[in-house]
Amino acid sequence: MxxxxxxxxxxxxxxxxxxxxxxxxxxxxxxxxxxxxxxxxxxxxxxxxxxxxxxxxxxxxxxxxxFRFDDRLIAEMLTSDNREQAVIKSHAAILMAGKPAEAIA
The missing domain is CATH 1.10.4000.10 (Flagellar transcriptional activator FlhD)
Incomplete structure (x- = not known):
């Protein structure tokens, strides 16, 4: 490219x-x-x-x-092929919500 x-x-x-x-x-x-x-x-x-x-x-x-995360756990949660996707995605959203928004430099 x-x-x-x-x-x-x-x-x-x-x-x-x-x-x-x-x-x-x-x-x-x-x-x-x-x-x-x-x-x-x-x-x-x-x-x-x-x-x-x-x-x-x-x-x-x-x-x-x-990307809003640099955490392997969150990446794996979002990409996993699991029957409980709703629970896993909710858990990932909670983890990401806990990370503070970056301040404007």
Whole structure:
């Protein structure tokens, strides 16, 4: 994959993520903050972005979204093939909810 193609893909992912985040924040802010794993300050920033700012932010050369966990246990729970999927996914969600949202640097 060429560098330009990778950057285009990153831009597309960023734009999709930002549009989804804004929609989620408009529909149900409390749920969106939880599901996106962001704090209220970042939610305010995202919610107030203009279309031009959103596009400019999406054009970054780094992914704006990331995995919310770096814990092998959570990854295994989410990918396991088990009959009790609802319980396992609920447990993983509880573990992830316990991790603090990162502050804006």
């Amino acid at each position: 060429e560098t330009n193609q990778i950057l285009d893909e990153i831009r597309d992912i960023n734009l999709s993520y930002l549009l989804l985040a804004k929609q989620m924040l408009r529909d149900d802010r409390v749920s969106a903050v939880y599901r996106l794993g962001i704090n209220q300050d970042l939610a305010d920033i995202l919610d107030n972005l203009s279309s031009a700012q959103l596009i400019k932010m999406a054009a970054s050369n780094m992914l704006l979204c990331r």
